[in-house]
Amino acid sequence: MVMPLLDDTYAELQIWSLIGAATWFSPVFWIACSAWALALPPAGSFALSSAVCSSFACLGGYLLLWLVQLGLLLAHHAVQSPYEAPPVQVPRLGLHGRSWPCVFAARVLLRSRKLKDVAAMGTLLGGTAASAAVFVYSYPRMRSPQTLVPPSFTFSCVFGGALGLVYTLQHLLRCCDVLAFPFIHRHRYFRIRHSLPGALTASLQVTSLALLLAFVLKPSAAGAASSIGNGGGSSEGHSIVWFGVVLSRHLSALLTAFHAGSLWVFGWLAGHAPLSIVLTEPPRLVQQCEGAQGAAETLLKALGSSSSTLQDHTLAEFAEIAEGTTAAHASRRADIFADETGRLGWTPLAGFLVEELREFAGTLGAALSAMTGENVAAAKSSASRPPRVQWNVLSAAGAFGGAKVGKEQDRAAWSVRAKYYRVCFCLRALSGMTAASRAEDRFGVVLLCEPVLADVLASLLSTVLALQQYTKQESSFSSRSHPWLPRPIQRVVRLLGLPSHPTLQQPELCAHALEDVARTTTYRVVRTFGPSLVPLLKECRMPPALPQATTNDLARLLQGMLSHQE
Incomplete structure (x- = not known):
């Protein structure tokens, strides 16, 4: 039922x-x-x-x-x-x-x-x-x-x-x-x-x-x-007592x-x-189904909902099912792999996860392109001028403090903080299901139905590469920027303030933590399938989600993970 x-x-x-x-x-x-x-x-x-x-x-x-x-x-x-x-x-x-x-x-x-x-x-x-x-x-x-x-x-x-x-x-x-x-x-x-x-x-x-x-x-x-009240305190001798009262x-x-x-x-x-x-407690709607039948259908209905909160709860439960080691988790994964065509299980579910990761990596790629374009423009403008020797000079700050930032950088910083949990759940669910398919996919759905194993691997590697480059760029940018409040006022705000949201940190800190999750989940897939992924990645038809990356960049990252150098 x-x-x-x-x-x-x-x-x-x-x-x-x-x-x-x-x-x-x-x-x-x-x-x-x-x-x-x-x-x-x-x-x-x-x-x-x-x-x-x-x-x-x-x-x-x-x-x-x-x-x-x-x-x-x-x-x-x-x-x-x-x-x-x-x-x-x-x-x-x-x-x-x-x-x-x-x-x-x-x-x-x-x-x-x-x-x-x-x-x-x-x-x-x-x-x-x-x-x-x-x-x-x-x-x-x-x-x-x-x-x-x-x-x-x-x-x-x-x-x-x-x-x-x-x-x-x-x-x-x-x-x-x-x-x-x-x-x-x-x-x-x-x-x-x-x-x-x-x-x-x-x-x-x-x-x-x-x-x-x-x-x-x-x-x-x-x-x-x-x-x-205005008591009778007209006497000068009682003025001090009245003041004390x-x-x-x-x-x-x-x-x-x-x-x-x-x-x-x-x-x-x-x-x-x-x-x-x-x-924030998961409703466990999928695990409350009677029997394993219907787990894929329940996930599809929940992920197709208009409520972002319901989607996040479903992704969290999906990640728990994908990484679970109990018999109940295995039975629900088997229900997702049960459809030979993949149209009722693997294809829409994995497609949703891959699309979320590609959209996230594309947002970071747009910010990286904007940063690179600004650096190239600054280099060209400085080359047309006579060279000047300047030591320890920071970039000019915008109004109300902070370095000049474009819309792409703001959008990327917001995505890293706001979608931190969502991207983590997508990474865990996608890698968990892919790694579990090695032993539980009886019909070869992951190898034959889109998104195939090569597409999943390319999405995971693109996310790792995007976070790696974004963390480097954002860290160098933050070191050259000014705080949005002076340090004494920041100390007063921290002293008199409520506890902040866990992701309300500098964007590079959230990106670094998210990069660790992306590396861990990608390593799970790499260790499960081993060197056989190298020729499989060359057959990937899906372009990298990061605009600046190529298939060779993804292959180098994969080779580094296989040799445990990343």
């Missing part, structure tokens, strides 16, 4: 994943409320249990705040995306895709150039700001209005707006809204427990930065942090606001952590 796999089926799975994230978030939120209650001295009279049991109104207030946090969980789910936002360029102003104005516009303002994504970003910003303002204002009044000094309404609004602004900008600029697929799938409890200490530290950092921003936006709010009340109000703000930000982070963990 083949399990029907459609977009609405996957949407139903996403709903259940969201329910699971809310289930994990709820106990974490209530435990955090209790821990924060004990952290504000004196802890004995401020325990959450006494506050809850004091009145049903207080219990209703906490339940309402919990429901608000669940609503913000939906807002986080709305801004979640499978890829980083594509780069934005303004050549007339000298702005390339890696300059900070274009990065801000791409990740925060324009998003994926769709109105629903911009609306989701506005919902997250408005929801976090409004809920933070309400919580900062009402939290001390729910806890103990007799002993805690509550902040004023003006300061609560300014501080809450700053909290929402800082958190949303950090969340989007550091690509925390982008799914990060783990290569090792651990238990959900282990992953959530591992992410909570980072959420605690990040909540304190964001609250500190928001408190500083609140003072910058409205300095008068600092003096109005607490509502203090006022200062202590202001500090108490600021401490209470910081306490409430950090708790509310921790609720956002504690809600986003299980959400991102649940959404």
Whole structure:
């Protein structure tokens, strides 16, 4: 029986994943409320249990705040995306895709150039700001209005707006809204427990930065942090005492606001952590089929879906099936090789993987061609001028910092970072199925049906060669470029920032890691078939995916792998 796999089926799975994230978030939120209650001295009279049991109104207030946090969980789910936002360029102003104005516009303002994504970003910003303002204002009044000094309404609004602004900008600029697929799938409890200490530290950092921003936006709010009556302090002898009382009340109000703000930000982070963990868990739609029959059909339906997230999940499961060593994995691979014509299994599946790799290598090749063209043009222009001796001179920087970058370079850097997991899954799935065909392909589908073994090998070698050349070019380019922020400001941003997305690194670092994966997967095929691949590669009719490469370049790379020199 083949399990029907459609977009609405996957949407139903996403709903259940969201329910699971809310289930994990709820106990974490209530435990955090209790821990924060004990952290504000004196802890004995401020325990959450006494506050809850004091009145049903207080219990209703906490339940309402919990429901608000669940609503913000939906807002986080709305801004979640499978890829980083594509780069934005303004050549007339000298702005390339890696300059900070274009990065801000791409990740925060324009998003994926769709109105629903911009609306989701506005919902997250408005929801976090409004809920933070309400919580900062009402939290001390729910806890103990007799002993805690509550902040004023003006300061609560300014501080809450700053909290929402800082958190949303950090969340989007550091690509925390982008799914990060783990290569090792651990238990959900282990992953959530591992992410909570980072959420605690990040909540304190964001609250500190928001408190500083609140003072910058409205300095008068600092003096109005607490509502203090005009007592009879006209006597000059009591002026110092009165000043001390006022200062202590202001500090108490600021401490209470910081306490409430950090708790509310921790609720956002504690809600986003299980959400991102649940959404990156594979649905295992192929492995849930009854029996091995229908695995190829299920993969084809999933890869033909319009959802990029569903395709990534399917590719991850496909890579697991291709590299698996259990009997269940072998039976599903046998179902893919079962069709003698290849039209219902190997041909469309391998064709999808080969096309993804060729498109990726072509993107890197376009960037390499642009870099080479600029170097040749610069050499010709310098040859027409009288030679000048210049020592330790860097290339001119564009506006807002950074060396001059073209659209091809921006597109390639985005592809390396945004499609890192997708390309890894394609490499693993294609090499795993090709290596397994040596022992499991009874009908010779890989040798007879397109894409044949030579085409698969050429695609893998082209990907390795493209990543190898791109890493060298990008490393030399980054060493000559300027950072998009001065180093002191970068240190402050790292100190007060949330953890970034794993692939939000320099492009050459991601390309180097991806090159290691490409080499490992290509070595798997080379070691499986051995020297017999050399004459087979000469019969390849498919041109190399890298425009600068030729068949001889691929043959040299293959010979180096056979001799273990690469």
